Structure formats: structure tokens, C-alpha cells
Amino acid sequence: MNKSVFSGKNSVLDYLNPDKNEYIPLVEIPRVLNPFYNDKVRIYTKLMNTLPLTNVKSLPALNMLFSSKDLGELDQVNTLIENSSGNTVLSLAVIGKLLGIDHTKAIVSNEVSRGKLNLLRLFGVEVIVNKEAICPDPKDKTSGIYKSKILASKHKDWFNPGQYTNENNPKAHEKWTGPQIWDQTEGEISIFCAGVGTTGTIQGTSKFLKSKSNSITTVGVSRIPNNPVPGVRTKNLLEEIPFIWKQYVDELVEIGTKESFKSSLDLCRFGLVVGPSSGFAFEGLLKFLKKQNNLDKFRNKNGEIIAVFISCDSPIPYVDEYFEYLGESEFPKIENEYLLPKNSKSEISTFNTDSKYEISVRKAYNMIFKSNPNIVWSQVLSDKLVEINKNIKILDIRKKNDFLHYHIPGSLNIEYEDLEDNISKYVDILKSNKIIVVCNYGISSQSASKMLRDNNIESYSVSGGMSEWSRDDLPRWKPDICNLYQ
Numbered sequence: 001m002n003k004s005v006f007s008g009k010n011s012v013l014d015y016l017n018p019d020k021n022e023y024i025p026l027v028e029i030p031r032v033l034n035p036f037y038n039d040k041v042r043i044y045t046k047l048m049n050t051l052p053l054t055n056v057k058s059l060p061a062l063n064m065l066f067s068s069k070d071l072g073e074l075d076q077v078n079t080l081i082e083n084s085s086g087n088t089v090l091s092l093a094v095i096g097k098l099l100g101i102d103h104t105k106a107i108v109s110n111e112v113s114r115g116k117l118n119l120l121r122l123f124g125v126e127v128i129v130n131k132e133a134i135c136p137d138p139k140d141k142t143s144g145i146y147k148s149k150i151l152a153s154k155h156k157d158w159f160n161p162g163q164y165t166n167e168n169n170p171k172a173h174e175k176w177t178g179p180q181i182w183d184q185t186e187g188e189i190s191i192f193c194a195g196v197g198t199t200g201t202i203q204g205t206s207k208f209l210k211s212k213s214n215s216i217t218t219v220g221v222s223r224i225p226n227n228p229v230p231g232v233r234t235k236n237l238l239e240e241i242p243f244i245w246k247q248y249v250d251e252l253v254e255i256g257t258k259e260s261f262k263s264s265l266d267l268c269r270f271g272l273v274v275g276p277s278s279g280f281a282f283e284g285l286l287k288f289l290k291k292q293n294n295l296d297k298f299r300n301k302n303g304e305i306i307a308v309f310i311s312c313d314s315p316i317p318y319v320d321e322y323f324e325y326l327g328e329s330e331f332p333k334i335e336n337e338y339l340l341p342k343n344s345k346s347e348i349s350t351f352n353t354d355s356k357y358e359i360s361v362r363k364a365y366n367m368i369f370k371s372n373p374n375i376v377w378s379q380v381l382s383d384k385l386v387e388i389n390k391n392i393k394i395l396d397i398r399k400k401n402d403f404l405h406y407h408i409p410g411s412l413n414i415e416y417e418d419l420e421d422n423i424s425k426y427v428d429i430l431k432s433n434k435i436i437v438v439c440n441y442g443i444s445s446q447s448a449s450k451m452l453r454d455n456n457i458e459s460y461s462v463s464g465g466m467s468e469w470s471r472d473d474l475p476r477w478k479p480d481i482c483n484l485y486q
């Protein structure tokens, strides 16, 4: 029996190396979470959160660095540089250190949260902030992906692994993830599903599985525009990926923020401690299964269907995001909360809503605009003035930067804190209108609209916020590349 003891001068590198370890666990999800259980669909998840570095990207990081080391490319290197704000660069920093490379620098988007930056710093990553969208275009010369490459070429002792073009990224999954899943399912897998970011996971795993059986169906999951999920891209952002990946993905389905985070909560509470992009892949698989008229083509000789999705990492780095995107209703109440020090964030989120003033994005749309969304979209895209109903004001309480990215045509931006601090001034300005308040995910808009109602202004909160508005593809201004496609 392998007792999982690692010793000697390479003890930790051995501990990180899948070749020297037991398989990464493949666990069937609990029946209560599987709506297809009675159809004999057995859903398993490959738990990349159980890897020593707790994430899927540690496999490409290992493979990229081990291969470069074998080629002698790291002999003079003292600094790694990569465009990544999460798992890849964190993994590179640790593996780099173990290989004698003292510094790892991350070029990150200025839109990344402080919490995420501090997580990188906790692992010793040196952060360089770059003004760019979170999922940049690799070919864009202002992108961190491009800048990392250029910076590495200018310093003889720097090295850029380059996860968007480095074949050792997908090859890690061709070498480890695919063969393990094939073996663990005893060749019975018929559906494989993974979220897509750099496309490394889906490419490498699918390539191996399809080489074993061409009847395996592979499902990629992309995110709905303006619906953040860590590590994965929208369909449009995937078009920018230099890898040739489409041949490895039989079907691409889209999933949004809320269902990803909610689904990962369910998995966590049943003992599978996985993060939002795992809920995302799980929901993508369920969406794919629901779309099938007949599941029989996927059945094995026992009449079962074996489906596997990848769980990429753990929920721990994203704790604040769960509360931001899902609101308080998904979480147990805190008793005696009044004893805690006051903090305006918790005041926003613990507020009790009045459903009468909660409106869907469609209802909000119909209150705001006279014409249908196609007409308004065409006015927006041709830079024409868009008419909104006279007695309505749309109040967007997001941060100015978010507002500048995209917003509902005709809306007014007053940040939440500004509204709260200067409520009497704004009440004077807004008082003769019906106010529709919108935020990112429909949480703080509830409290802002209550604040206005307390000041005798008829005010509604848009349920699900701009994220839901984008999911329905309702008109957004200014829809330039970043805004529309994020």
C-alpha cells in the first residue's frame, strides 16, 4: 500500500507530482443533488480541489515548469512572470520556489479584487497591476498576456510559461486527467464536461478520452456575459484563445453567476468542498442532459450513463463573492448580530426585502422603454438617443468603473455610498420620479430602494441586477468589445 509518505530532498515536489501519488479522487455526487438519478445517469466529479495546491491549474503549472526544466530553459532563471490572477500563478510561484526560482510576478487586471491580490501575496507572488479587462485578449498589445511575454524577452533571467500558448498546459491533462478518468470509470465514461478558460483542461482531457473511444461526448461550459465566474470565459472571449480547441468540444453550453455559486454551495454542504466554477461545470452538465430528447445513445452495456465533470478548486478564496452574488437568503442568520461592530456592508446584505418592490429585469425593461429590445439595441449600436418613459429614472448604484463599462441606456450613476451619505440632496433631485434602482447582482439595490422609499420616493429594485439584465441580453450602453463580451 502507498502510505503517502514523501521524504528526501525532493519530498514536496514528489508530493505535488501526480506520477508519484494516488489518483485524484473521482466521487459520485449524492443522489439528492442528481436530478437524473432515476434515469440511471451516474454523475461523478473529479476533485481537483484535493490536489496539494488545491486547484486544477497546478497540473499545467507543474507540466510547464518540469518540461522547461528538462529542456534547460530554467537554468539561468530567477523570475517567473505570467498573466494570471489566480490559481495558475499561485501554483507557479510555489513550484518555482521548489525549483530554486525565487521570484514570481503576476500581471493582473486592475479589476481584480483586493482579496484576490492578497491571496497571491500570501503565496509570495509579486503583483503588477495592469489596466485591462479580467479576461484579456492575448493578441492585444496592452494585455498582461502580451506584456508578460515582452518583459520576459527583455530580461535574460526571466521566464514566461505562457499558459495561453504553451502546449504543456493541455498536455498536462492529456497525461494525467484523461488517463485517470478513463481508468477510474473503467472505460465506461460517455460524457465529459469542464469549464473553459485557457481551454487546457477540456482540450487535453478530451484528446485522451476521444483517442480511447470516439463515442465519448465532450461538453464545454462558458459563462454568460457580465456573469463573473472565476477562471472561465464567455463564448466571445473564447474566440480570442490562440489554441485550436474547437475540435475537442462537441457542445458548448452557457451558465451564469448565481446558479454556479448556488450549486457549489450545495456540493460543499454535502461534503464536496468545491468552488464556484465546479458548480458552474455541474450546472453545465445538467443543462446539457436536460437538452437531450433521448439519453439512450449515452448508455453503456449496463444501461447506465457515466458522466464526469471537473471540480477545479475550493470555495475558500471566494467566500466574500458567495455573499455578494447570492445575498443573505442562502445563509443561516447570525443570532445577536447587533453585538458585532457596525459595518455598512453587512447592513446592506442583512436587510429584509419587500417583494412588492422587487421587479424582474423584464418588468423593469417594460417600465423603462417604449420600444422592444431589438429596436433599443439598434439605437444603442448606432449611437442614437434612446427614449425612456418620462416619469422613470434609472438609478445605477454600482461603482463608476462598472457603470462606465456598460449600463442601461438613460441611467444615472450615483454610487451606493454617495447616495447613503447625501440622501437628502438626492431626494430633492429624484423626488418627482419613479425610481428603478439597479446594482450588479440585485442585493444592494434592495437596500438603496428602501432608503428612497423611506424618503417617500416610489422606488423599485431590479432583481438579479445588471448580471441578470445581461443574461437576458437586454440593451446595454456602451457596448464596446469589453462591455458586451465580458
Ligand SMILES: Cc1ncc(COP(=O)(O)O)c(C=O)c1O
Pocket (backbone or CB within 6 Å): 056, 057, 087, 194, 195, 196, 197, 198, 199, 200, 201, 202, 230, 231, 232, 277, 278, 281, 312, 313
Ligand atoms: C478556477 C478555474 N481556473 C481555470 C479554469 C479553466 O481551465 P482551463 O484554463 O484549463 O480551461 C477553470 C475551469 O472551470 C476554473 O474553474
